[in-house]
Amino acid sequence: MAEPQLVIERVTKIYERGDVLALRDVSLTVNKGEFLVLIGLSGSGKSTLLRCINRLIEPTSGRILLNGVDVTQATGAELRRIRRQIGMVFQHFNLVKRSSVLRNVLAGRLGYAPPLPTLVGRFPRTDLDRARQSLETVGLVEKMYTRADQLSGGQQQRVGIARALMQEPELILADEPVSALDPATANSVLQYLEEMNREHGVTVICALHFLSLARRYGTRIIALKDGAVVFEGLPREIDNVRFKEIYGEDAEEVEVR
């Protein structure tokens, strides 16, 4: 087996404000082509862990290696070069609502495009073609010039995925990408991520709330509780006992199809 794509070594995060221990000594490795699902209650550290990987949040201690390069030591241009390899999909889509779909998608290309022309809003021809392609992938080409806030939630999230695709990522971090969507839309959005994963070999790390979705899409599941890893294994290994361990005694499993 080749060297793992992502190695997280003993990462701890303490939020100074309020003395919150968000991650305690989290270590894990992710291989290329995995669809890793993070589960856990709200506040268990899923978002913090994902954001530590691309340094939207500074880990307090520990190391994160992407293809053998230490992410935690990178600064300036090097950090941006690392970030552009990592696509990110957000719970609330994080689109600029007033801008067109095309502008939002092009924003994903900022890490590659020549900096000065982009400041006046000019992107290379190839990037425009690429934007069209990624919008085709998520089936939204005809909405190209629509304002982002005119789209439905599912469509907005697909724009978010198209934006991540612009980065030609080798890793996609998805932070509860379907929590704000209804179940049917949730499945269709996750299918796009699955397609990326299966057909283009993009590694996906995805935080999810519903165990049924985690079982269906994940190749491996990691459960966090109070900032620590409490379970790591295959989807089918999560039985009722494990479930109660992760979500607490009072939890009931909810089925989402």
Next chain:
Amino acid sequence: MSRRFRLPKDRLAALAADWDLLILLSYCVYYLVNYWYRATHFVKPSYQVPFPGYAYGLTVAATFFLAVLWENLGTSIGWKGVGLVLSDGNGHPLGLARRVGHVATDFVSWAVTLLAAALVLAPPAGLATLFYGLASRTGIGLLPSAPFWPLGPWYAVLGQTVGLVAALSVVSAGCWWVARALCRWLWPGRKGQTPWVDRAVGSAVCRPADLESLGRPRRWWQTSWGLMTLLLVAVAVYVGALTTQFSLGTLIRRASSTGYFWRRLVSPDFQYFTAPDPDLGDTLLNGIIQTIFMSLMATLLGVLLAFPLSFLGARNMVTKSRWGWGVYTLVRAFFNVGRSIEPFVMAVFFGVLVGYGAFAGVLALFVHTIAALGKLYSEQIESIDPGPVEAITASGGSRVQVLRFGVMPQIIPPFLAFTLYRWDINVRMATIIGIVGGGGIGRFFNYYKNELLYEKVGAVIIIITVVVWAMDYISGRVRERIT
């Protein structure tokens, strides 16, 4: 935790507020005493009831003392405003009886502290008196014979006063510390309790949200903050009416004898609308056009500076380092100070600087516009959706790109709306800034008013009203379309 003074910033803010209110109230009381004395005694209108220098110090000290006692009731205006409550330490509000006990305990504690300080200071003071007394009587001693206090010229008196106050403070603090240690030993504290009165009464300071039950809600007139507010408002209205010489009688009496003024005002004279006024050398039309251009120049120039400054004045745009904080504070301070200096005042300064006229008016409006727009802009920047900023950072965008693609699209439409609004206000101000020498139509207004040419004043008022109304209407409609 139990050893720390809980919520220090808020409690100091509350104390400052309460103290201020009491000082305000005591000023009102002095004003009223003065007023009543003059109304009932035959004295000169300029007569002031004597208020000696030491009375200032006494008032400040007394109001502070009262504020501290009021705070101990737990229902002062400051506490209410900052959001503090006095609980019994178990998540319930303190009952009225125990609140009063709280105040009484604090009173006793202050008295004990001061008494202890006096006792500690008494022997040396007595010895000193004795020494000076002997020295002055016998002529033997280290110091020349003199009355005990005050001694010597003003700087010596100042030094002695400072020394006395310092000694009293140091000894009081010492006594307070000893008493606090005693209290700690007597009543071991619970979490959230401050040493001193809270320990004795068993109360704790907390937030309303920390309470498990809020208890029976009191109506505002059942609380000390409510009654105090009522008193303050009543006194303020009364004193306000006296200081502003408010009188309905004058209004009615004078109104009936000014008919000629109104008659002339409502028959406006537009003679100089297009023909130049020989005295002022210009037409009214040119005046109002100059006014509109003054406001336009001030707004456009103001935007040029306010736009970049507003980013430095937005908390989410500056870095979280000490430098970032410093720049943010400086810019914010400039915005706040700049807005609080009226353009009319600045027009006078700039009039001296560049000569009275339209340019001085433009500069005055310009400075005010930077501050006012900068404040509005930076608040808009602070309230943007952080999502896109995060997304563009995550995709590898540089800081400049984050600004260009994450921030700018969100703020440009509201910025346009604010700018139009500001232009609207500037037109309004530019119409009258001529009164203090700022040029434009206000110059005509001022001249005609002073020459008692009320028909022409009427014409100026009509022109101003039409232009201001039109600007207001247009900018309102455009702003509706933008946001």
